Amino acid sequence: MAQTHSTALASLARQLxxxxxxxxxxxxxxxxxxxxxxxxxxxxxxxxxxxxxxAMEGALNQLPRLxxxxxxxxxxx
Amino acid sequence: MxxxxxxxxxxxxxxxxTDALDYLAPLDAAHLMQLRRLLQEAFIERFAGxxxxxxxxxxxxxxxxxxxxxxxxFGPALTANLSYFTPIDQAVRLAKHFDDDFLTDTxxxxxxxxxQALLAALPVEIMRGVTRKLLAAQEFAIMGxxxxxxxxxxxxxxxxxxxxxxxxxxxSAYAQRxxxxxxxxxxxxxxxxxxxxxxxxxxxxxxxxxxxTLAEMPAPEQQxxxxxxxxxxxxLRGALKAxxxxxxxxxxxxxxxxx
Numbered sequence: 001m002a003q004t005h006s007t008a009l010a011s012l013a014r015q016l017x018x019x020x021x022x023x024x025x026x027x028x029x030x031x032x033x034x035x036x037x038x039x040x041x042x043x044x045x046x047x048x049x050x051x052x053x054x055a056m057e058g059a060l061n062q063l064p065r066l067x068x069x070x071x072x073x074x075x076x077x
Numbered sequence: 078m079x080x081x082x083x084x085x086x087x088x089x090x091x092x093x094x095t096d097a098l099d100y101l102a103p104l105d106a107a108h109l110m111q112l113r114r115l116l117q118e119a120f121i122e123r124f125a126g127x128x129x130x131x132x133x134x135x136x137x138x139x140x141x142x143x144x145x146x147x148x149x150x151f152g153p154a155l156t157a158n159l160s161y162f163t164p165i166d167q168a169v170r171l172a173k174h175f176d177d178d179f180l181t182d183t184x185x186x187x188x189x190x191x192x193q194a195l196l197a198a199l200p201v202e203i204m205r206g207v208t209r210k211l212l213a214a215q216e217f218a219i220m221g222x223x224x225x226x227x228x229x230x231x232x233x234x235x236x237x238x239x240x241x242x243x244x245x246x247x248x249s250a251y252a253q254r255x256x257x258x259x260x261x262x263x264x265x266x267x268x269x270x271x272x273x274x275x276x277x278x279x280x281x282x283x284x285x286x287x288x289x290t291l292a293e294m295p296a297p298e299q300q301x302x303x304x305x306x307x308x309x310x311x312x313l314r315g316a317l318k319a320x321x322x323x324x325x326x327x328x329x330x331x332x333x334x335x336x
Contacts, residue, residue, distance in 0.1 A: 015119070016116065017118075022115065025112075026104075028103040028108070037100070040091045040093060043091070043092065044090060044091045044116065045123070048120050052154060055151070055154040056127075059152060
């Protein structure tokens with residue numbers, strides 16, 4: 001049980017890109033709540049990442065075709 | 078710190094209704110805020126490398142061209158993310174090239190905590206247009222979030238752009254710093270305060286905001302609010318006192334109740 005507990009916290013810490021001590025306050029949640037939070041964060045991160053990728057694609061598509069690949073490489077898009 | 082305010086802000090970030098976050102009940106307001114900040118930082122950091130490189134490139138080109146790239150190519154979401162990595166003086170110069178619509182769309186994508194230095198440096202005139210646009214679109218959550226991080230003198234100027242008393246309270250429902258809201262409310266004239274109290278009396282949810290704000294006021298201000306409150310409705314204070322009898326906030330409103 002303790003292992004599940006710490007695994008769930010480690011997973012949340014990874015999702016948020018933080019060391020586990022930064023999410024220690026989430027120990028107040030039970031297993032089901034931590035799992036739901038993990039799913040909600042995943043959902044929100046995916047929506048956010050998709051909206052930024054769409055915006056980047058939209059920006060690149062406005063550039064001449066020949067410039068797109070070097071700009072992608074230069075800026076890591 | 079008000080838990081429902083923080084829950085609303087977190088729910089918005091997670092694209093969920095507040096009811097769907099009942100499972101977070103064991104977390105208090107401070108922990109909800111901590112969670113929201115971690116999430117916002119994670120969003121920004123995930124693409125930080127790209128935006129740092131783009132912002133570095135932006136330093137090498139003239140402002141007018143850079144602004145054209147922002148409005149014509151990058152769009153508001155990318156510009157908001159670029160703003161976190163752009164030197165403040167340059168970001169202010171660029172903002173002066175943007176129209177109100179583009180600034181407003183960019184503000185919708187910004188994390189106010191990360192934009193704090195920019196908010197301090199931006200001329201309030203630029204923010205007026207954004208305030209009007211956000212208000213017209215009823216973007217109370219965004220406005221409330223910015224209210225927490227605007228310098229207070231600018232916040233007061235901008236609050237006066239919000240003419241509807243109920244709308245002011247809806248913005249404050251998303252602001253976590255009720256102490257700042259209290260100081261801003263204290264600077265409004267009696268008629269403006271009366272209008273806010275009357276609006277709150279008509280909507281219980283808004284009255285909650287007035288209560289939270291009153292509790293942050295020093296005794297002399299609470300006494301002034303009591304006088305204005307009696308002007309609006311002489312029965313209001315008594316009704317509120319009875320309603321909040323068992324609420325831990327009541328002792329912090331004693332000057333208002335006993336005036």
